[in-house]
Amino acid sequence: xxxxxxxxxxxxxxxxxxxxxxxxxxxxxxxxxxxxxxxxxxxxxxxxxxxxxxxxxxxxxxxxxxxxxxxxxxxxxxxxxxxxxxxxxxxxxxxxxxxxxxxxxxxxxxxxxxxxxxxxxxxxxxxxxxxxxx
Numbered sequence: 503x504x505x506x507x508x509x510x511x512x513x514x515x516x517x518x519x520x521x522x523x524x525x526x527x528x529x530x531x532x533x534x535x536x537x538x539x540x541x542x543x544x545x546x547x548x549x550x551x552x553x554x555x556x557x558x559x560x561x562x563x564x565x566x567x568x569x570x571x572x573x574x575x576x577x578x579x580x581x582x583x584x585x586x587x588x589x590x591x592x593x594x595x596x597x598x599x600x601x602x603x604x605x606x607x608x609x610x611x612x613x614x615x616x617x618x619x620x621x622x623x624x625x626x627x628x629x630x631x632x633x634x635x636x
Contacts, residue, residue, distance in 0.1 A: 538614055545610045549588060556584055 520529070550556060559579045565571055579587070590598050592607040593615065601607075608615050 538611060541611045542607075542614055545592075545607060546588060549592065549605070550584075556587060559583070559587075 560576045562574045563577045564574045594601045
């Protein structure tokens with residue numbers, strides 16, 4: 503019904519097998535990782551709850567083959583499109599340098615953007631241009 507609050511439930515289960523002789527430093531790092539993961543999940547859950555239209559968003563897709571080649575059709579966003587949009591509005595990149603403070607993922611989860619996946623955000627920001635949303 504219009505005007506009623508929308509609710510979402512997110513459940514995550516992570517099972518790790520940790521031996522009795524686990525290194526205390528590794529256990530502390532694991533606990534810190536779990537806390538960071540929880541903050542990141544909460545941040546993006548709130549983002550999507552604040553922007554429910556993302557789940558009904560559509561984009562124009564050019565048709566490159568077949569009898570309709572050279573034309574375009576409108577298609578619903580894929581899960582990948584939603585993730586690309588989320589990164590483009592929460593992570594500052596050269597393509598999207600101005601992120602509002604309340605959407606700044608790096609401020610909400612400091613340190614989460616470093617490491618092996620840091621380069622992925624630049625690729626995602628480049629792909630976000632085709633979505634045309636902000």
